[in-house]
Amino acid sequence: MKICIIYHSETGNTRHVAQHLAAACGGKLIDITETATYTRLTRFLVWCKKARGEEKTTIEPASIDVSGYDQVIFGSPVWAFKPTPAIHAAIDAVKGCEGMRATAFCTHGGRPGQTAEVFQKWIETRGMKCVGNATIHQDDVENEKKTKELISILIKDSNPV
Numbered sequence: 001m002k003i004c005i006i007y008h009s010e011t012g013n014t015r016h017v018a019q020h021l022a023a024a025c026g027g028k029l030i031d032i033t034e035t036a037t038y039t040r041l042t043r044f045l046v047w048c049k050k051a052r053g054e055e056k057t058t059i060e061p062a063s064i065d066v067s068g069y070d071q072v073i074f075g076s077p078v079w080a081f082k083p084t085p086a087i088h089a090a091i092d093a094v095k096g097c098e099g100m101r102a103t104a105f106c107t108h109g110g111r112p113g114q115t116a117e118v119f120q121k122w123i124e125t126r127g128m129k130c131v132g133n134a135t136i137h138q139d140d141v142e143n144e145k146k147t148k149e150l151i152s153i154l155i156k157d158s159n160p161v
């Protein structure tokens with residue numbers, strides 16, 4: 001089964017989990033970067049405001065073709081209890097995703113809030129089927145047991161949904 005793992009990570013936690021997932025399923029990793037820049041002083045507030053408003057931002061790559069895959073996994077940090085504007089833009093940027101199964105995960109600092117519900121809404125708005133959602137605390141990204149649990153939620157077999 002071919003899996004595409006699309007993630008955004010500012011400080012490495014989400015990237016770390018994405019790499020564990022790729023090692024478990026041989027999936028292709030796509031690292032989303034935000035092209036907008038902010039001053040160090042204000043960026044925390046700006047990021048929170050944009051995330052809370054479920055905004056999108058400009059990203060690299062700007063378009064992602066997933067038509068050759070059987071499943072997509074999206075990964076994001078939690079910002080202001082929601083997924084980030086960059087992963088929102090990435091979900092919007094996927095091409096060839098209609099009817100495809102998708103799962104999502106977030107890394108967080110203890111309060112994931114509405115992240116799972118918002119992820120599901122964005123995924124289903126693009127015509128994908130959201131078949132799994134998982135959260136992992138930033139302190140657990142190296143925890144083997146938690147990582148295995150996450151993998152079992154996120155990587156679906158090829159049976160029809």
Ligand SMILES: Cc1cc2nc3c(=O)[nH]c(=O)nc-3n(C[C@H](O)[C@H](O)[C@H](O)COP(=O)(O)O)c2cc1C
Pocket residue numbers: 008009010011012013014015043044045047048076077078079080081082107108109110111112113137138
């Ligand atoms: C702007 C900002 C907002 C955040 N908001 C939350 C939050 O609402 N709840 C939470 O549990 N963690 C929050 N965090 C912590 C991150 O979700 C957590 O550190 C995550 O693992 C970072 O992922 P990354 O290393 O892939 O960027 C926030 C971090 C930042 C930078």
